[in-house]
Amino acid sequence: MQMSKLVIDIASYQGTSVSYFKTFKAHGVDAAMVKLTEGTNYLNPKASAQVANAYKVFGAVGAYHFFHGNGAAEAKYFLAWVKKFGLDKSTVLAIDVEASGLPYNTTPQVNAFLRCLLNAGYKNVITYGSGSWFNSGRINRSQLIDKHIWVAAYGVSQPGVANANAWQYTDNFYGVDCSYDFDGSLSGSKTVEKPSYYVTPGLYQVRLRWLPVYNTMDFKKSDERYTRYGIGSRFWATPVKHGKITRLHINGQGYVSSNKLYVKFLKKAKTK
Template identity: 30%
Template sequence: MTREIVLDASSYQEKLTAKDYAKIGATKLIAKLTEGTNYVNPDIKLLINRAAAGGVTGFAFYHFGRFHNDNQAVKEANVFIKVAKEKVNAIKNTLLILDAEISNMPTSSVIAFLKVLRKAGFKAGFYTYKYLLPNFNLEKIKPYMDFFWLAAYPLGNKVAANKHPNFNYFPSAKYVDLWQYTDNLLGYDIDASITVTDNAVKLFNPEKVSKQDAPALHKASATWKKKSGTFVLGQKLKLHRSPHVDAPAIAELPKGSEVKFDATLQGPLRLWLRQPRNNGKYGYVVGKDKYGKKLGKFK
């Protein structure tokens, strides 16, 4: 199977730029979204936009659990789902993950959390560290998780790792889909994991599975609509490599340029147009800005 590097980012990685992500070269990201019942990552949209501009195409989200009983687990799961829908437009089959790394978290509460995710139509993931795994009954959790992510690396050691982990150190545990093997990939101070099953690849690569099973990549990928036309620029605009205003530019197009597009992406106000290019690639131009103002006219 193909091994893929998956990054793990929280607000601590808010300084990473699109160029940093491009240099790292990973195409998948799991971003921290919530913790307990009160914390929401204030940089979540920044992380998604910069990662996408740097070449990341697959996204999942995790919740840092703070619960010690089933009732609190259900409350936190519902907060996680609510924020995921509001902040990242999570749709059916998006991969949502429980980060279980506090002491005295009951197996029954982990199951209660995962059951809420599944009942709401999401793929349910479970994450923990190898040294904490004996605290949980993995066999009981297994029927309620779609994805198992396990961390195993020397703690307190910030030596930079490359994208080729030594599998002699792979944790001896069952059902692992994704192995987090470092907390400092290439010196960027970001956690990195590697896929070890086809299941992990499938969940992060919806183009390889049916639409019924495909998870959301991020808010942009869920709303593209096929629509062909020509857009005449009313001012000088950049043709971007991805549909994000901070994405690198392919070119700067002068006023009056005509852009032939084959699909549109309508955000709350901003409108993106997709231009087919050579070798199956695309360029992206803004048709309406963040205020809903048209930046040209349609022919």
Template identity: 35%
Template structure:
């Protein structure tokens, strides 16, 4: 764990202005993970209405941009369906195929949550985004809901507040607080996947469509 680079994550709760991301960068953020979707296209079909502007303005100030999907799946087939929705929106937003794509798996909604979560990531990869990872809270990994060693070399991003150690030896990122940089979720990146390298594609503004009206259901 040579690095301890800071990054933030944002959803529709958070601002989407260039000024916001510049201020975050000035406070030490090197990357941002933007919520794109939640659920499935034939289910809640939720797309973060601020995602396009958040991506565009984070890139504009030089932050490394990754994307996340809030999981609701109840089975392997459902997980694969949600993965297809996530990828569809990422492609609509012009995200390059090297973009880090994260499964936000914090609702224990499937009997075999490990297999469903792995199926989600495998489907994302099969559709062209090979750089993937999973996010969940420490208790899911230490309590047996998820096995961090069951995801191969993928990114393991763990939420653990108020602790000095995660107790998860292959964690690659640690969400340490929800009141950090700019008063929001702040994490440490241990191997650089969230904060270093080319800024995921310097997407031209014209490539990113304006947010379309969507059904606002579930987690914002």
């Protein structure tokens, strides 16, 4: 297991200069997350300088958005500034879910936000929230379309949420918030696993909120069926070779992905 990295997160209250960030590097910090936007009309006035100079010092910088509940609209606003600041698609982008006015079940709109980022090609996304929000279900990790989470929990010996990817353990690390990045999800240093695919006929269960069904193995949008399988749905299927990977063939229904991130194998089909 790799050693946890230290990542600070900053906003308009913090400094912008190269020397400011070098102070944190001297204290062992590896990367910074910079607040860019909030809602659909706020931009951190220091964001441009903070992004540029944090990158000069650490060689790694991410960005976050303070969320007010309007998933798609806020994601589009955030992405516009992400692109204006020249942050490429390897950049870690976070959604900060803590505003008091959010509905109790905020997960659907968080997913709408994340979906926009993923569809735009930004695959390194992470959801920030307090441990209590994750544990109470206000942010339901099992329903998130991306499971990477950044948990805030102060004055304790662990984040208190199982398998957290990052833990904001203090709001006063030489005057700023600081987090342990357990697996590279926050600092952008994680190893991206290649997708793997099932090859065994049997019973499968859907992991995604919705798994599309296609008439052919090409998975073209025009070939998508009206029928979709929701999270937890089960079906019997046979893997069929498609190039270097497989698709799952469901008799009378069509084809779905055999990607292990999308479906879970439950048991083998009985042989006659």
